[in-house]
Amino acid sequence: MAVKKPMMRKAPAKKPAVKKAATRGKDLKGLEKKIGKVPKFFKELTTNDPEMFDLVMKFENHIWDDGKLTRKTKKLIAIAIAAALRDQHAVRAQLAGAASLGVTKAEVEEALRVTFLLSGMPAYVYGKAQLDEVMKK
Incomplete structure (x- = not known):
């Protein structure tokens, strides 16, 4: 008779940590230095949806970094x-x-x-x- 293995549960996905407002401001300045003008809607994300801003910044940095x-x-x-x-x-x-x-x-x-x-x-x-x-x- 085969022994059944216990089912493994996946850990719930963690939400990314939301950065402080001062850090977001530095991120925007760094992005402007890298790519130039940053759209207004993106700047507004820093206060309207900081979690989304942090995710988009991570993506932006990955794309715009020299490779x-x-x-x-x-x-x-x-x-x-x-x-x-x-x-x-x-x-x-x-x-x-x-x-x-x-x-x-x-x-x-x-x-x-x-x-x-x-x-x-x-x-x-x-x-x-x-x-x-x-x-x-």
């Missing part, structure tokens, strides 16, 4: 994707942060040409118009 791609390259990808989606807010937010990473207008124009190749003329024109308005050089 095989530099932050600058990732910013160009983000600009191209935002242009392809024709998301004015996202394009402007990404462009606003691009200069602080040393992204040039010529580099953005080249990224937008790739967007044109894959997403068509409207996406290119849309991104180029935002670029010309935000990076007036």
Whole structure:
């Protein structure tokens, strides 16, 4: 006769610890240094939903930290994707942060040409118009 093993219970998932407000402020400043302008709604999470803010910050840091791609390259990808989606807010937010990473207008124009190749003329024109308005050089 086989002996039955007792069933193992999974421990309940732990909620992440919520950081203090001062720490969240430092996190925002660090993120702005890494990627440039941080959207208003994200800043509002620090008080409206601090637990969500902490989770998103962990995710943001993982994505934007230099790895095989530099932050600058990732910013160009983000600009191209935002242009392809024709998301004015996202394009402007990404462009606003691009200069602080040393992204040039010529580099953005080249990224937008790739967007044109894959997403068509409207996406290119849309991104180029935002670029010309935000990076007036």
